[in-house]
Each structure stands twice: as C-alpha cells, then as structure tokens.
Amino acid sequence: MPELPNEALIEDTFSSQGITQTRVMELFAPPEPLQLESGKTLGPIQVAYETYGTLSPRRDNAIFICHALTGDAHVAGRHASDDRKPGWWDGFIGPGKGIDTDRYFVICANVLGGCMGTTGPSSIDPDTGKQFGPSFPFLTIADIVGVHKKLVETFGIKKLLAVVGGSLGGMQVLEWAVRYPESLKSAVVLASGAKLNAQGIAFNAVGRRAIYTDPAFRDGNYYDETEKPRFGLALARMIAHITYLSEQSIELKFGRRLQNSADLTYDLRKETEFQIESYLHYQGKRFVERFDANSYLVLTRAMDYFSIETTHGPLSQALGKTDARYLVVSYDTDWLFPTSQSKQLVHALLEAKRHVTFAELPSPHGHDAFLIDSELPKLKDLIVPFLANTYDA
Amino acid sequence: MPELPNEALIEDTFSSQGITQTRVMELFAPPEPLQLESGKTLGPIQVAYETYGTLSPRRDNAIFICHALTGDAHVAGRHASDDRKPGWWDGFIGPGKGIDTDRYFVICANVLGGCMGTTGPSSIDPDTGKQFGPSFPFLTIADIVGVHKKLVETFGIKKLLAVVGGSLGGMQVLEWAVRYPESLKSAVVLASGAKLNAQGIAFNAVGRRAIYTDPAFRDGNYYDETEKPRFGLALARMIAHITYLSEQSIELKFGRRLQNSADLTYDLRKETEFQIESYLHYQGKRFVERFDANSYLVLTRAMDYFSIETTHGPLSQALGKTDARYLVVSYDTDWLFPTSQSKQLVHALLEAKRHVTFAELPSPHGHDAFLIDSELPKLKDLIVPFLANTYDA
Numbered sequence: 001m002p003e004l005p006n007e008a009l010i011e012d013t014f015s016s017q018g019i020t021q022t023r024v025m026e027l028f029a030p031p032e033p034l035q036l037e038s039g040k041t042l043g044p045i046q047v048a049y050e051t052y053g054t055l056s057p058r059r060d061n062a063i064f065i066c067h068a069l070t071g072d073a074h075v076a077g078r079h080a081s082d083d084r085k086p087g088w089w090d091g092f093i094g095p096g097k098g099i100d101t102d103r104y105f106v107i108c109a110n111v112l113g114g115c116m117g118t119t120g121p122s123s124i125d126p127d128t129g130k131q132f133g134p135s136f137p138f139l140t141i142a143d144i145v146g147v148h149k150k151l152v153e154t155f156g157i158k159k160l161l162a163v164v165g166g167s168l169g170g171m172q173v174l175e176w177a178v179r180y181p182e183s184l185k186s187a188v189v190l191a192s193g194a195k196l197n198a199q200g201i202a203f204n205a206v207g208r209r210a211i212y213t214d215p216a217f218r219d220g221n222y223y224d225e226t227e228k229p230r231f232g233l234a235l236a237r238m239i240a241h242i243t244y245l246s247e248q249s250i251e252l253k254f255g256r257r258l259q260n261s262a263d264l265t266y267d268l269r270k271e272t273e274f275q276i277e278s279y280l281h282y283q284g285k286r287f288v289e290r291f292d293a294n295s296y297l298v299l300t301r302a303m304d305y306f307s308i309e310t311t312h313g314p315l316s317q318a319l320g321k322t323d324a325r326y327l328v329v330s331y332d333t334d335w336l337f338p339t340s341q342s343k344q345l346v347h348a349l350l351e352a353k354r355h356v357t358f359a360e361l362p363s364p365h366g367h368d369a370f371l372i373d374s375e376l377p378k379l380k381d382l383i384v385p386f387l388a389n390t391y392d393a
Numbered sequence: 394m395p396e397l398p399n400e401a402l403i404e405d406t407f408s409s410q411g412i413t414q415t416r417v418m419e420l421f422a423p424p425e426p427l428q429l430e431s432g433k434t435l436g437p438i439q440v441a442y443e444t445y446g447t448l449s450p451r452r453d454n455a456i457f458i459c460h461a462l463t464g465d466a467h468v469a470g471r472h473a474s475d476d477r478k479p480g481w482w483d484g485f486i487g488p489g490k491g492i493d494t495d496r497y498f499v500i501c502a503n504v505l506g507g508c509m510g511t512t513g514p515s516s517i518d519p520d521t522g523k524q525f526g527p528s529f530p531f532l533t534i535a536d537i538v539g540v541h542k543k544l545v546e547t548f549g550i551k552k553l554l555a556v557v558g559g560s561l562g563g564m565q566v567l568e569w570a571v572r573y574p575e576s577l578k579s580a581v582v583l584a585s586g587a588k589l590n591a592q593g594i595a596f597n598a599v600g601r602r603a604i605y606t607d608p609a610f611r612d613g614n615y616y617d618e619t620e621k622p623r624f625g626l627a628l629a630r631m632i633a634h635i636t637y638l639s640e641q642s643i644e645l646k647f648g649r650r651l652q653n654s655a656d657l658t659y660d661l662r663k664e665t666e667f668q669i670e671s672y673l674h675y676q677g678k679r680f681v682e683r684f685d686a687n688s689y690l691v692l693t694r695a696m697d698y699f700s701i702e703t704t705h706g707p708l709s710q711a712l713g714k715t716d717a718r719y720l721v722v723s724y725d726t727d728w729l730f731p732t733s734q735s736k737q738l739v740h741a742l743l744e745a746k747r748h749v750t751f752a753e754l755p756s757p758h759g760h761d762a763f764l765i766d767s768e769l770p771k772l773k774d775l776i777v778p779f780l781a782n783t784y785d786a
Binding site: 037038039134138140195196197198199201202203205206208209210212213214215231232235238239242245247250251253254255256264266267268269271274276277280281297298301304305307310335338 | 628
C-alpha cells in the first residue's frame with residue numbers, strides 16, 4: 001500500500017492564490033490488481049488526483065468529488081497563476097464557497113478509463129509496452145468507484161463526510177453508497193438517477209456509432225496513426241452537447257441568429273450558417289483536442305450499464321442497506337436526467353426509510369446547470385446546511 | 394400548362410379495395426421554370442402525386458396533404474393488394490376516416506428535393522444528362538409549396554378546402570397560408586410551428602455533419618460509386634429518430650431490456666446489446682435503403698431556414714394577411730416541436746384576430762404521435778367537425 005501523503009503537502013495544495021496541482025498515485029500493483037466487475041483484472045493503475053483544504057486530525061472532514069463523463073481531477077484553483085481557466089467546479093469549491101475548503105478537505109480524481117492522468121485506453125499497457133487501445137478492459141461504474149475508494153483509503157480516511165457528483169458523477173455517488181455503505185456519511189446526487197434511461201442509452205449509442213464508423217477509428221488502433229477519429233469523436237460530442245443544454249437555453253443563447261453573414265446565404269455547403277451550428281462545431285473541435293475516442297467509448301458504455309437495480313436488486317432494498325444521508329437535486333429543464341429520475345430515486349429512499357433531502361431547482365440551463373456559475377448560489381444554499389448538519393451529526 | 398386530369402381517372406384512384414397509384418406530372422417546363430427563393434430557377438420539375446376520393450363538380454372539396462421530412466406521395470391505400478403496408482397515413486385518410494374520402498378529394502405530392510418521384514438531387518439534370526447531386530439548387534419551404542400550388546391548379550381547383558400537414562408538413566401548411574392566402578379555406582398544422590427552433594437546427598446540423606464527414610459522401614458525388622454514404626445517412630436518421638420519440642415512449646417500448654443475451658456481455662464491441670440500440674440500428678439501415686443523402690441535406694436545410702418571421706415579417710402581421718381558418722394541434726410529449734411552439738403560433742393568430750382552434754393532445758408518443766394509429770381517433774375527433782364546419786361555412 002502506498003505511503004500516506006505528507007500532510008504538510010496536502011495543506012499546501014490549496015493556497016490563498018488557489019494554485020493547485022494534479023498528483024498521480026499508483027494503486028493495484030500486482031499481485032493485487034483491481035478485480036473488475038466483468039471478471040477481468042487490471043493493475044497497476046495510475047490515479048490522477050487533486051486535493052484542496054486540510055484534512056482534519058480526526059480525518060472526518062473529507063469530501064470526495066466524482067466528476068462527470070469528460071471531467072478530470074482538476075476541480076478547483078489554477079495550476080499556474082496565469083492559467084486562463086480554473087478547475088471545472090472552481091465556482092463551487094474553495095474558501096467560503098459551496099464546498100468550503102476552509103472547513104472541508106476535498107479530493108477529486110480522474111476516473112478509471114479516462115484520459116486525464118488516470119489509467120485508461122490511451123495509457124501504456126505494462127504487458128505490451130504499448131497503449132492499450134481496444135484491449136483495455138470493459139469498465140463499469142463499480143470499477144471506477146473501486147479505484148477511488150482505494151485512493152481515499154491511502155489518506156487514512158475511514159469514512160468520508162460526503163461523496164458528491166453530478167450526472168455520471170452522481171451515478172458514482174450512488175454506486176459508492178450501495179457498495180461501500182460504511183465509508184460515507186452522506187451522498188450528494190446532482191442531475192442524475194439510479195440508472196441511465198433508454199433515451200440516454202440511445203444518445204450514447206449514436207455517439208459511439210459516429211466513432212465506430214469513422215474510418216480513422218481503425219477498431220480503436222489509431223494511436224500510432226497520423227489521422228485520429230476526430231470527425232467521429234467531434235460528432236459524438238456535438239450530439240451529446242445538445243442533450244446537456246435545454247431548448248430554452250439554446251433558444252436564449254443562439255435562437256436563429258446567423259454566425260457571420262447578415263443575410264441567409266442559400267448555400268448548402270455552409271455548415272455553420274447559424275450561431276448554434278458554429279457553437280456545436282467549436283465544441284466538437286475543442287473536445288477532440290482534449291479527449292480520447294477509446295475513453296469516450298469505455299465511459300459511455302459504463303454509463304449505459306449503470307443500473308442500481310440490475311446490479312444490486314430492487315432499488316428500495318438496495319438503498320435500504322445504505323447508511324448515508326442523501327441530498328438529491330434535479331433541474332427543471334434537464335431532459336437528459338429529468339426530475340422524474342431523481343424522484344424515482346427519492347421515492348425508493350423514502351420507502352427504505354433513509355434520510356433524504358430533495359429539491360428540483362429552477363434553471364434555464366438544462367442538464368449542465370450544476371456546472372454553471374450563475375446557478376451555483378442555489379446549490380450552495382442547499383449543500384452548505386446539508387454538509388454542516390452531516391458534519392455535526 | 395398540363396391538361397386537366399381526366400375526372401373518371403381520379404374517381405378510380407381510390408377504389409373500395411383501396412388500390413392507389415402514384416402518378417407523375419411535369420410542371421415548370423421551360424420557358425417558365427420555377428423561380429426559387431434563392432434567386433435561381435429550376436425546371437422542368439416532375440411531381441409525384443396521388444389522389445383519393447372524388448373532386449366535386451364545384452371543385453370545392455379538395456384537401457392537400459403536406460408530408461413530413463421523409464414521407465412521400467403515397468399517403469393512403471395500397472399500390473397492390475398484396476402490399477405489406479399501406480400509405481403512411483392510411484389510418485387517417487380513407488372512407489369514413491379522419492379525412493373522409495367519401496366526402497373529400499385528397500391530393501398528396503412528394504416534396505421538391507425529395508427522392509420519391511418528385512425532382513430532387515438524385516433526378517437527372519436535363520442540362521447534363523446526369524444526376525444533379527450537389528449541383529441541385531438550394532431549396533426553401535416556399536419552393537416546395539410553390540410546386541404543390543401549381544400541381545393543385547392543374548386540377549382546376551381555385552381554393553382548397555384545407556391544407557393539412559405535420560412537422561415539416563405543418564411548415565408547408567403555414568407557408569402556403571401566408572404566401573397564397575386566396576387559395577385555401579383552412580390550414581391544419583400538426584406538431585409544428587412558425588419556425589424551426591435552435592434546438593431543431595442543432596439536431597439537423599449534427600445529422601448533416603454525419604453525412605458530410607462520411608468519406609463515401611464525396612461532396613455529394615456518390616451516385617456513380619459502389620459505396621454510398623450509408624453510414625453517415627444512417628447515423629443522421631438514428632439521431633433524428635430519437636427526437637421523434639419521447640422519453641416515455643422509449644422507456645415503455647424498450648427500457649433497459651437486452652436484445653439477444655440474457656445477461657450483460659461486458660463486450661464493448663457489441664453495439665446492439667440493448668433493444669433500443671438494435672431498434673435504432675434497424676431504423677438507420679432501413680432508412681438508407683429508401684432515402685437519398687443529398688435529399689436529406691437539401692430538405693433538412695429547407696427546414697432550418699423556415700421562419701415565417703424571417704421571410705414575411707412579424708408573425709401576427711404575416712398571419713393577419715391570411716384568410717384561412719386554423720386548426721393547430723400539439724402533443725404534450727413532443728419535445729422537437731413542443732407545445733410552446735404551437736402556442737406561439739396560436740397567440741399570433743389570436744392577436745391577428747384569425748379563426749383558430751387549438752388543442753394539445755395527450756400522448757406518450759412524442760413528435761411522431763400524429764403518425765401513430767392508436768393516436769388517430771383523438772385527432773379525428775378534432776378534424777372531422779373542423780373540416781365539416783369549414784366546408785359548410
């Protein structure tokens with residue numbers, strides 16, 4: 001088992017300047033590889049993570065953040081003072097923020113199968129000395145959580161104050177609560193649910209199809225090629241991106257406004273005539289620069305497979321075996337994980353006589369609302385007392 | 394101008410056996426080509442159409458049906474008695490049905506730019522003797538309607554009893570009402586709106602992107618190639634198909650049920666593990682067999698461009714110049730053309746002091762509801778008195 005991180009080092013990771021740093025830890029080295037839900041094993045596993053705030057002497061103030069599909073460990077602060085953008089949830093995590101790093105110790109790690117520092121398809125397979133590519137094993141949410149659980153143990157933390165996550169992160173939170181009930185005091189599930197619904201599977205399926213049918217994908221063996229499956233991956237992102245927004249937010253932000261021309265061009269070859277088109281193309285292009293197609297396949301499939309009922313039996317029964325206090329939040333314009341999904345979860349928790357707080361927050365921003373700065377005050381109003389009450393409980 | 398069709402022939406087209414037949418008429422032959430909204434011209438134009446019922450001696454009982462994006466002229470009956478399936482709206486059009494062919498004379502024609510008999514990108518360009526391909530001109534809804542208007546004139550019909558259509562068909566209905574107000578007594582707009590919203594443009598954009606980035610597309614010059622852009626076109630259809638359904642209907646019909654295996658396979662290469670995936674793949678595959686990629690590009694772009702306000706000025710002002718009685722119907726689970734879009738139209742009609750009947754029908758079937766047999770009785774209850782009152786008015 002790796003050495004406990006030096007506490008002085010941990011304290012240093014969230015300075016007043018908000019300079020943070022991604023560290024990498026090796027876990028599951030042979031002869032103790034990770035047992036995957038598929039039956040296979042994987043190890044060693046590199047885990048990229050960041051921490052903020054200070055772990056209390058009783059190690060009881062730790063909060064683990066589970067990131068969404070294409071997130072990473074860099075959740076708050078900046079890696080360098082001149083970084084253009086801070087971590088992906090910097091508006092919510094920091095001194096005096098929704099998750100107050102003056103009070104809590106925060107850990108976030110990149111997911112297994114990702115491409116932001118934690119072992120994934122683009123990592124070197126120690127057995128071959130080459131990148132895994134399509135030989136990377138099939139993953140589930142349980143596998144992802146298993147790695148994070150082990151990471152948390154290395155800090156000597158027996159029980160997390162909270163596990164927090166939105167979307168795919170919320171699935172991890174639920175899997176964590178059901179699989180390791182003794183290891184968390186509370187679970188915060190945002191814009192998520194106890195399973196991916198069929199419509200969600202459908203959107204993931206067409207996104208993957210775009211990658212599979214890109215000739216440059218070459219069955220996943222593209223790492224040594226000059227041409228990468230950028231068209232397929234960009235297309236997958238464009239499709240998914242629409243589902244992260246709401247009809248209202250797209251209408252408000254773009255409407256039918258044209259991108260460059262004052263007038264309609266009547267030119268079929270002009271693919272970005274409307275602003276919304278230009279925006280989607282830009283999102284696709286940017287995504288390809290930072291994400292790996294094989295990771296996208298692995299992680300969306302893990303998402304499809306997620307169903308507490310399939311893995312752990314009837315929902316209220318499965319949740320009845322958990323100890324955590326729950327905070328469940330949905331957004332009224334989220335149609336990828338509609339409020340009905342959160343309500344289904346809440347009903348099962350109530351049936352199982354669990355402690356649960358539920359709110360449907362109003363927002364024009366659809367599924368992405370939990371990531372949008374202007375929406376964070378409402379979420380802060382919910383989570384601050386929830387965490388404080390849990391901490392004092 | 395072509396000769397008027399023989400009335401005896403018209404009477405024959407909807408026999409008690411329901412055998413119908415698609416006819417083709419040539420219109421806009423030089424020197425009088427169609428003036429397109431883009432400024433270009435096109436002609437001659439072949440128009441594929443079908444008729445049902447009998448035109449009254451006063452020629453006042455004619456109803457024109459505008460089909461949706463991938464529909465055709467074959468709206469009712471069978472072409473042969475052993476046809477497996479009847480026309481696409483056979484449940485709604487026929488003797489004693491929602492649009493009663495014992496009383497009304499029904500015309501439906503394939504849209505300009507399509508690939509079901511009316512001139513489109515896959516037709517032979519008389520100037521070159523080869524298929525148009527990417528040289529086919531840019532089309533708008535106005536151009537499509539212009540062709541149908543001309544077709545109707547050849548029957549000696551001065552004023553249609555009604556123009557009826559859903560989705561892209563509803564856009565045609567509105568364009569018809571605004572552009573040729575003297576030519577119709579009523580307009581029936583189903584699951585549509587006065588413009589395509591930005592989310593709709595977004596979905597069309599990613600569908601087209603799938604076609605454009607398919608190497609077999611070859612900038613639209615694929616007709617002489619063995620390989621057609623079938624992956625891109627299938628993908629476009631899969632994306633669009635999700636938007637035609639509702640979260641509820643997908644959940645009800647497929648849920649998380651597996652296609653073949655009793656258990657999850659944990660195999661990333663298995664693209665059709667869930668039933669919903671298999672269904673979408675099937676839809677994509679079937680679509681490629683019957684539809685042309687260039688037509689898909691032309692028609693979805695015409696749909697994107699559709700906005701009564703952009704073309705005709707402020708909505709209530711534009712609609713104020715129309716004479717028709719309106720029936721506007723939305724479906725509560727339609728998220729591609731949500732009820733809000735229909736309401737926007739209805740409010741503008743009321744502001745313009747037009748005669749309008751509006752209903753939001755309950756249905757689990759989303760956008761496609763107006764095409765689904767089990768949903769047709771509700772629509773029939775609305776349209777039968779609406780048409781009868783209009784006819785008697």
